[in-house]
Amino acid sequence: MKTGFQNITKRIKKLGKKKIIIALFVCALIIMTSVGVKITKSNANAESLTYLATEVTKGNISVSINSSGTLEASKRAEIKTINDSTVDTIAVSEGDIVEKGDVLMTLSNDTQNTDLEIQKLNYQSALNDLQNLKETLSSLKVYAPISGNAHLSFSSIGGTLGNGSTFAEITNGNKMEMSAPFNPAVIKSISVGDPAQVLLTGYYQNISGIVTEVGTTAKPYAEGALYYEVTIEIENPGALTESDTGTATVKNNSGSFVAIDTASLSSKAGSTIRFDTSAQLDKLHISHGDYVNKGDLIAEFSSDSLESQILNQEIAVTQKELQYNQELENSILQSPISGTVLSVNFQEGDSVENNETAFVISDIDVLQVIVPIDEYDIQNVFEGQTAVVTTQAYPDKKYTAEVIKVGLEGVASSGVSTFDVTLSLKTNDGLRPGMNVNAEIILDSKENVLLLPIEAVSKRGPQYVALKKENSEYVELSVGLISDSFVEIIEGLQEGDIVQYAADLGSGTTDQLSNSQPLI
Secondary structure (H helix, E strand, O other): OOOHHHHHHHHHHOOOHHHHHHHHHHHHHHHHHHHHHHHHHHHHHHHHOOEEEEEOEEEEEEEEEEEEEEEEEOOEEEEEOOOOEEEEEEOOOOOOEEOOOOEEEEEEOHHHHHHHHHHHHHHHHHHHHHHHHHHHHHOOEEEOOOOEEEEEOOOOOOOEEOOOOEEEEEEOOOEEEEEEEEOOOOHHHOOOOOEEEEEEOOOOEEEEEEEEEEOOOOEEOHHHOEEEEEEEEEEOOOOOOOOOEEEEEEEEOOEEEEOOOOEEEEEOOOEEEEOOOOEEEEEEOOOOOOEEOOOOEEEEEEOHHHHHHHHHHHHHHHHHHHHHHHHHHOOEEEOOOOEEEEEEOOOOOOEEOOOOEEEEEEOOOOEEEEEEEEOOOHHHOOOOOEEEEEEOOEEEEEEEEEEEEEOOOOEEEOOEEEEEEEEEEOOOOOOOOOOEEEEEEEEEEEEEEEEEEHHHOEEEOOEEEEEEOOOOEEEEEEEEEEOOOEEEEEEOOOOOOEEEEEOOOOOOOOOEOOOOOOOO
16 A cells, blocks of 8 residues: 555656646745744734732641531431330330430230249349358458457367357446336336436445336236336446345336336346357457457458358359349340430330331431542541531531541442541531531641642642742742642742732643642
8 A cells, every 4th residue: 555655756756847846836835834824823822821910828728528428326226126025114205315224115925024033033032142141251250249258269260160159258247137027007108218226125225227128018917917027227336146136216207117026136148159150260359358348359250161152152143133134135125325216116005026126216416427538539538537517408507527437448439439438526506317418528737828829830840830920930839738729838939929820721731730639
């Protein structure tokens, strides 16, 4: 196949010399005409350029990514039934605020009720056993139950006292008692704590005392008469014995009441200390025969076996509690989150089946929005970044949000992958789940820096430049942040410098700074 140049050469050879000269002249004329047209067009474009001037100013700049999404509650839960049951009670209504763990509904069936009661009794029984063991352990620190002289039955440090054995007996020889007979007609006028006096037979001396007990059962007296016993406690001055007698008189606001007969004195009953478990004596704080006051610590015991029993019983209690709670969970529905009740799907008396949705609860006080960010921008998005959320419902309001989650796996669409980014709103005044919103994620921002409109900055190769009006020369720039509208100037210009730029460089121009080249 012949080229166009070969065809032209062949045709020239066929022309004569004169014709060749004419042909060459015509070609030259065509070339000159063509060049002249191009030069004219170029000059015409240069003359049509309009230059604008702008000033380097200080201000704030931010670089951001925009996306959109739909508001949703930060937490949402559907509470479902567990067994086939009947609704006994419903504790909440739509719109109610509930806390995590609140009871929403109680349910029942015959088998479930029986099992629940059995588990409850088992748990309470195990709990009571544990409490008894702990009380026994606490009793291994022995305190004097009354004031008096301690008579020790066991005092071997390191030795073991057997279960049910007596450790000590405390008696108080300084006090004596008298059980005096009183007429039934006056017994209701006498109370525990009333002051009393005992006239000692043979001594003709009164000793002060106090009523410690008033009998509640009448006893037979001589010739069919009845009497009530009143116990009176007195101090022993040192010479009284159980062979001494006396006559008691009780005096109070109701009057003075004299016993119907004399009565014998007796030593005040002591207190015996025994253990219900085997224990080892670790410390003894008194000696045999010492006088102790009520509440004094007199000995300390320990029991490895008892501590082991307590540990095992604590495990048993935990197991019983879990079994009871598990059974209880089958009879009640509780809220797994704190929030607002959005729907209640049953009424009291309804029959429900397993796995039916009974309630929907959402935390509408804390809203979030999930927005897609494309693969080219996702590398600049991090948790903790600030975002500004707007919505058409409230066009004059801006809501602050925070990036709380950046998706790790993208979703491909039309050849580009997007990643889900979750924003949590700091405030939600007026907003509701389901509203469509726009979100602007702030990647970086600076305040009070030198700025130029993005149209006034050009890029020649890797270098940023601007045309200074003062001398109509381009100056090289060091730039920082670049937003959709402004460029941060770090070096090359000062505040107040005037820069000019072409208002229209044409669609074929490539040296103006592109909005798709943010420097971050």
